[in-house]
Amino acid sequence: MAPRKQPRVFLWDLDDTLMWTSWAYSRAFSKFHDYLLELFDYRLIELRTLGTLSEQIDKDLIRAENPDTGKPYGYGMERFPTSLVKTYEWLCERGYGEYRELVARRIKMIGMEAFDPLGYKQQGLVKGARETLDYIREQGDVQILITKGEVLVQDYKIVALDLDRWFGEEIYIVDSKNKGTFEEHQRRFPVSRMYSVGNSYPSDVQPALEAGISAIYIPYYTWLGEGSDAEVDPARVLQLRKVDEIIGLYKAGILA
Known part of the structure; x- marks a missing residue:
């Protein structure tokens, strides 16, 4: 009897790979903008300018120290709402209005609406994700979720x-993804072919390649904090447009 082939291992990203998340931030930001319009009696910079300003503030906060914890905000829950408050502060410092703590607290609550669990459930997985996860499971291959936040x-x-349902106990929540993140799982499956699957080149592809792991890259640019794309090496990176194209890779015999 021929020895059983080692299973393939897929290291899945979550945000904007298996589920869309940008819409939740956009919806909260839109509400923030409308609130400012009323607050400042419609004397406000253009929406696109406000968005650019707030996005840069949000990015800068990734490495800034959170005074409540003494640690960087990173990709934690406090960062986005705080960026809206700091955007409000910036406007007040430039004469758009008088800064008030009550207003700041209201703005922070608007920012927290980006993390509404009901919204996640209503939105569900991206189109084709359920079928793809089911298909990989049916092949007897291993699926691991590594999500940042x-x-x-x-x-x-x-x-x-x-x-x-698909990942069982193989769910890992990390502060950031780096070479060591992927090496940890590579040591668990030393003879299996391993693929990192995600939308962000800096988070899902580059550190995986550094660890000697192949990648399935489904690019989807979200915001400044995730950086920009890089030139893809087709020998090590399979670039797709949609998640369910992974099934086609199986059927074409492309996945070793």
Whole structure:
């Protein structure tokens, strides 16, 4: 009897790979903009200018220290709402209005609406993701979820989308993804062909390649904090447009 072939291992990203998340931030930001319009009696910079300003503030906060924790904001839940408050502060410092703590608290609550679990459940997985996850499972291959962000926020998504159906105990929430993140799982499956699957080149592709892992790259630009694309090496990176194209890779015999 021929020895059983080692299973392939897929290291899945979550945000904007298996589920869309940008819409939740956009919806909260739109509400923030409308609130400012009324607050400042319609004397406000253009929406596109406000967005550019706030996005840069949000990016800068990734490495800034959170005074409540003494640690960088990173990709935690506090960062986005705080960026809206700091945008409001910036406007007040330039004469658009008088800064008030009550208003700042209201703005922070608007920012927190980006993490509404009900919204995650209503939106669901991206088109084709369910079929792809089912197909890979049916092949007997291993699926691991590595998602970046605050535990509470990512747990909201995991529960809302019933992701343990496909990943079971193989769900890992990390502060950031680097070479070591991928090497840890590579050591667990030393003889298996491993693929990192994600939308962000800096987070999902580059560190995987550094660890000697192949990548399936489904590019989807979200915001400044995720950086920009890089030139893709077709020998090590399979670039797709949609997640369900992975099924086609199986059927074409492209996945070793």
